[in-house]
Amino acid sequence: MESSSQPPSDNRRHRAAYRRHRAGIVPPAALNLAVTEPATRPPQSRPGIRRAVVSGGLLDLAAGNRAEEEDLAGAATEADDTRRAADRRRRLTLTGLALTAVISAVMLVATLVTWAPDGPPPRELTTGERERLAAMRVTNYRELRAGLHITAGDGATRTDLLGWVDWARGLTYLDVGGPGAGPMRGLVQATPTVLVIRPDPTAAPTPAVPPLVPPPGGWRLPAGRGIDPLLGLIFALAADRPDKVDGWVGRWVGRERLNGEPVDVLEVSTAGSGASASRAPDANAGSPARYWLDQAGRLHRVEADLAGIGSVTVALNRADRPTLRPVEALGGRPGLPRALTAAERDRWRRLPARLRSVGGARATLTVPASAATNLRGSGWLSWASGTAYLSVTDLDTAGRRTLVRHRDRKVTRIDGTATSDATARPPLPPPKAGWRAGPHRTEALDPLVAAALRAARPTGVPGNAERVRGDTLAGATVDVVQVDTARGPLRYWVDRGGMLRRLELSTRAGAWAQLDLDPGRVPPLTRPPAKR
Template structure:
């Protein structure tokens, strides 16, 4: 048996085999033949062409066999590994969410947290002194913006507007779900309230127009706003209150409109009041009232509980303080009374002759008599015959019209005839009756307009109250004090009477507007 083995020395000396062209490459290199199907390569015997695998030339590609081996080895461990990765991701998400929530809670706590202040205590002397001069401070600062909230829920009433404490005037827009028939505009003095109802207004209130509408004002039948207005006017006085009259406690310190204020709760409000006005107490004696006062004694907010209304909050805006103009039903602008000049005295003396020359005028009547009687009327007035003929409607009596005749000192009426704006022409010949009537409050006003044309003139001392305008005409408002009260004559620069005013028993002012011109023949009525 032939022994092909070599001694170890011979194996050590064996030269390394090297690949040469024409020699079959080792199998480990996976270099196969490049014979193509359908084609027999021509090659020389003993020589084979080497084909290089794509994996050797592509550096980015791996060895497929190795990858398959690795993939096969990882198949068994893929499930646990994925579960571990999922648990890791859930843990990280939970930690992140916890960190975010902790940060949010920390920031919220730091922003809203305030150190515990001192507990409530009795009022100091300085705080009672600030309360005692609070109303004088309001009176001296004249005006302020108002936002009043009264009641709660469906009964809540909101009032927006202004108050002029120096002149005793409030001008408000009334809204909210509980406004009821008072929804609309309101103007008030400490003694008189007039409203301009607007049932179509939206429930949300808005600041009223600075120039109030000239018409539509009347005395309200519902007096639900009286306690609120009494509280507002009671916040001002022209002299300080007694310091010892304020009993209560200090509650807290806050910031309003960027100013530090003290919250003072008073159980017994001071009783001092202006000698010119006697406002109602701001709240029930049993219910404490809270005042937000700054260091200078300026009031910023009031909270009280009014009987029949509930909780009331009054917020003052001291930066919003326009000049207010009262409507004609409250007497118009106050003016500065003075004596008549020489020109004005001459014009005043010639007034009766000027009226007789004009002959007559078309008349329009507006008279807020009482909460149950608001009269409106129109017609004619003749200074030549000393007669007047008007159709008058009571807004609170289902719009029923009454015909009124003045002739000399006789006044007669007919009820329930038609509903047109002016009385019918010619006047009815029969049915006129004298005696007391619900429209008799207008008689002094019409009588004064007729007497102004008498040769004796207007009796009494006249003084100029102010200048004004009426229907684009400049007038002088001349006031004459009579036994029945003041009468105001609006006389233009030509000496013609344009309006006559007098106060009604409710404290409001009635107007009889006159437009000079031709009037129908007003024959004396026949009594029945």
């Protein structure tokens, strides 16, 4: 009856536990089916059945096999080290491949930028190319002007020049800079025969485009003429007639693109190429010059080697061609000489009387006499007494001042001390003693002062007068009247009131000296006689 009172599920659990026990599996303690027998009791064995000896660890599902775990742990550590080494090698390989790709890309871009297809090899000039070279200089002359960017020398001796050239009028106007500019740093104007500079030691090393209206003062003849070969090369690039075709000997060396136009690069030997191709002065014998010419025979660039300068590159900007105005030291604006009109002749005839009626004027002198003599002076001039009294300084002799007096057609001087003001007026009253006659370094101004005093003589100015141009001076409109003399052309600047405002004389160096006059009252220019 007791067995029937137990739930059927308990019997099933006991039977399942018994089956697990018979299979060698330890039943859970919850079932109260402990199978551990006392050690003193020998195991019962059934006939024909062999029991397998199983270690306790296999029967403990949570414990596992210690030896196997140690082997597996060692194997896992070794595998991790191998995997990490493999990962490191893979990262290094990928990094190397990436660097290789970057370097290859950079080299490819640089090659594409600088690469140019191989053109035809150099060859002898063709007839058409020689014809373009022969017409090059007359083409420049007919186009009148061009912008210039010149590089002369290299390194610490490099000189950079920026400005323009007017081939038709024979004038170049440049700003000079660069580390090798030296005393030439500043502005330069030059004709084929005369060079004047306006030094500016404080100018920036890099040249700038010169002002279209040149500064009015400060121009002088330079002590050195180191850029003469360079100026000669520039002026030699133009002529009023074509050259001989067979005078050009050289070769075609390539084709480029300059200023948006395709050009041929023609290399011409200066030796044996005829007078036209070797007109650049002081060119190194046998040194070839290269010309960049377009199909119309217009020059865009020149490279040459000049003695005393070195390599020179002249780049032309044919679209930059303003009208240039020469400074007064080069004669000022060119004009169209013509005969005087009736009104101009009347003013010219009345000029002596007009000067005597005014009596005198304050005078300012600028005389670029030579490379070693650049005079500046100021003082007074009296037409009433025929006397001039001036203080003159030579810029090339440490500013030493000389007092100069013109009286009774005689010139005397007193050498004074140095002065820092080249425009300072002479002391008043004039010194009584110490005057000396004879040759002097300031005598280049004497013809100009003497001509100004002669202009007041009743006989008038001798010679044939013609009007060169109109101009302005100190706000006054003037007629520039030129008279040829034995010493060269002499120019009188006469305003519309018949007053002489300036006198200009061409010096032996080819430059122009100026004596500016401001009419008005002047002090006594001679010491009054002593009272008895």
